[in-house]
Amino acid sequence: MIAKKGxxxxxxxxxxxxxLSIKPSTPLDGYQHRGMDFEADINTMNQRYRDTNRAIIYxxxxxxxxxxxxxxxxxxxxxxxxxxxxxxxxxxxxIYRGRYIDFEAKETRNKTAFPFANLHAHQIKHxxxxxxxxxxxxxxxxxxxxxxxxxxxxxxVANVLDSGRKSIPLDYFRLHGIEVPWGYVERLPYLxxxxxxxx
Amino acid sequence: MIAKKGxxxxxxxxxxxxxLSIKPSTPLDGYQHRGMDFEADINTMNQRYRDTNRAIIYxxxxxxxxxxxxxxxxxxxxxxxxxxxxxxxxxxxxIYRGRYIDFEAKETRNKTAFPFANLHAHQIKHxxxxxxxxxxxxxxxxxxxxxxxxxxxxxxVANVLDSGRKSIPLDYFRLHGIEVPWGYVERLPYLxxxxxxxx
Numbered sequence: 422m423i424a425k426k427g428x429x430x431x432x433x434x435x436x437x438x439x440x441l442s443i444k445p446s447t448p449l450d451g452y453q454h455r456g457m458d459f460e461a462d463i464n465t466m467n468q469r470y471r472d473t474n475r476a477i478i479y480x481x482x483x484x485x486x487x488x489x490x491x492x493x494x495x496x497x498x499x500x501x502x503x504x505x506x507x508x509x510x511x512x513x514x515x516i517y518r519g520r521y522i523d524f525e526a527k528e529t530r531n532k533t534a535f536p537f538a539n540l541h542a543h544q545i546k547h548x549x550x551x552x553x554x555x556x557x558x559x560x561x562x563x564x565x566x567x568x569x570x571x572x573x574x575x576x577x578v579a580n581v582l583d584s585g586r587k588s589i590p591l592d593y594f595r596l597h598g599i600e601v602p603w604g605y606v607e608r609l610p611y612l613x614x615x616x617x618x619x620x
Numbered sequence: 621m622i623a624k625k626g627x628x629x630x631x632x633x634x635x636x637x638x639x640l641s642i643k644p645s646t647p648l649d650g651y652q653h654r655g656m657d658f659e660a661d662i663n664t665m666n667q668r669y670r671d672t673n674r675a676i677i678y679x680x681x682x683x684x685x686x687x688x689x690x691x692x693x694x695x696x697x698x699x700x701x702x703x704x705x706x707x708x709x710x711x712x713x714x715i716y717r718g719r720y721i722d723f724e725a726k727e728t729r730n731k732t733a734f735p736f737a738n739l740h741a742h743q744i745k746h747x748x749x750x751x752x753x754x755x756x757x758x759x760x761x762x763x764x765x766x767x768x769x770x771x772x773x774x775x776x777v778a779n780v781l782d783s784g785r786k787s788i789p790l791d792y793f794r795l796h797g798i799e800v801p802w803g804y805v806e807r808l809p810y811l812x813x814x815x816x817x818x819x
Contacts, residue, residue: 471749474749474752476753477746477749477750477753477755479708479709481680481681482680482681482682482683482684482705482707483681483684484681485681485682485684485686485699485702487684487702497703497704498704499701499702499703500684500699500701500702500703500704501700501701502698502699502700503684503686503698503699503702504696504698504699505696505697505699506681508681509678510678514713514714515713515720516720516722516750516753516754516755517753518754519720519753519754519755520720521714521715521718521719521720521755523715547676550670550673550676551676551715553673554675554676554715554716554718555715555717555718556676556715556718556720
């Protein structure tokens with residue numbers, strides 16, 4: 422196992438035998454690279470939650486519209502022209518403690534607020550619908566500069582939007598949200614925040 | 621609105637004002653084209669379930685691995701090389717009557733059985749995990765030649781696989797599954813079968 426810059430490797434393995442690369446809570450080379458790892462951290466966390474049978478949560482594939490295909494013998498078709506599409510819903514969903522769970526994960530370099538420009542209105546509407554149907558729906562926001570992650574319920578997100586604001590203040594997250602602390606073996610243990618908020 | 625061959629159009633609209641194209645239960649030009657419409661029928665049904673606020677269920681995007689991107693000014697990037705990936709889970713999931721719901725939809729031209737070759741083992745395992753976590757997980761199979769659709773619980777699917785069979789007999793679907801009748805306004809009302817089986 423080769424350690425990349427800013428990464429400390431330890432000989433810890435998942436229950437399924439896969440090696441786990443551990444990064445320190447405070448990266449050795451500063452927070453700059455953290456942003457790129459947020460999605461990877463959530464995916465790793467979800468893998469671990471599945472491996473330990475705590476929850477079955479997956480990231481949905483990125484919607485892509487296929488334009489042109491080239492058929493090849495002995496192999497699957499090659500896509501030679503395609504476009505990214507706007508997601509209909511949120512990035513992550515699954516089941517946890519018998520409940521349907523659904524969330525969107527975003528990050529911002531803004532120091533004082535999360536701008537709504539980072540979310541689509543229909544994603545907020547989707548979270549509200551999930552909540553209305555008895556599910557758990559929230560937003561997970563990484564404030565990159567502060568290295569802080571907060572869970573905020575979808576209805577709270579909708580309330581701030583309905584109030585006419587263009588962003589959700591960091592203070593609102595601190596008051597109404599739940600902070601997800603960075604961990605070691607469990608890098609981003611967001612289900613602990615879900616436990617605290619919804620159970 | 622132009623009626624395609626084998627399609628009867630009627631001036632019925634969804635509650636959201638979108639026009640709905642209605643096809644007869646027995647297609648005018650035989651069953652041959654039905655197979656191609658199965659996924660479209662499920663998607664239309666899910667749209668209607670969302671519009672009527674009965675359930676929030678979506679098809680997951682097809683997973684595609686992007687190889688090469690071409691950046692364009694004023695437009696999103698163009699994908700010039702990509703490949704279809706194997707789905708990690710099933711095609712559809714969402715929330716219904718407060719429960720997490722998850723299913724895979726397949727069709728076969730086989731007259732007497734559904735071959736397991738049409739499913740991945742990890743998809744069956746996924747349905748079992750969903751059930752173990754308190755969710756609803758099933759397989760929806762369209763027997764094209766018979767024009768019949770059956771819902772079969774994920775644990776039943778796993779039981780047949782574990783028995784060493786290479787396929788699930790149609791008779792097994794008839795005995796242990798729930799038939800989903802073709803409808804008009806509600807083309808493929810599979811949630812009625814879910815009601816019958818799980819509630």
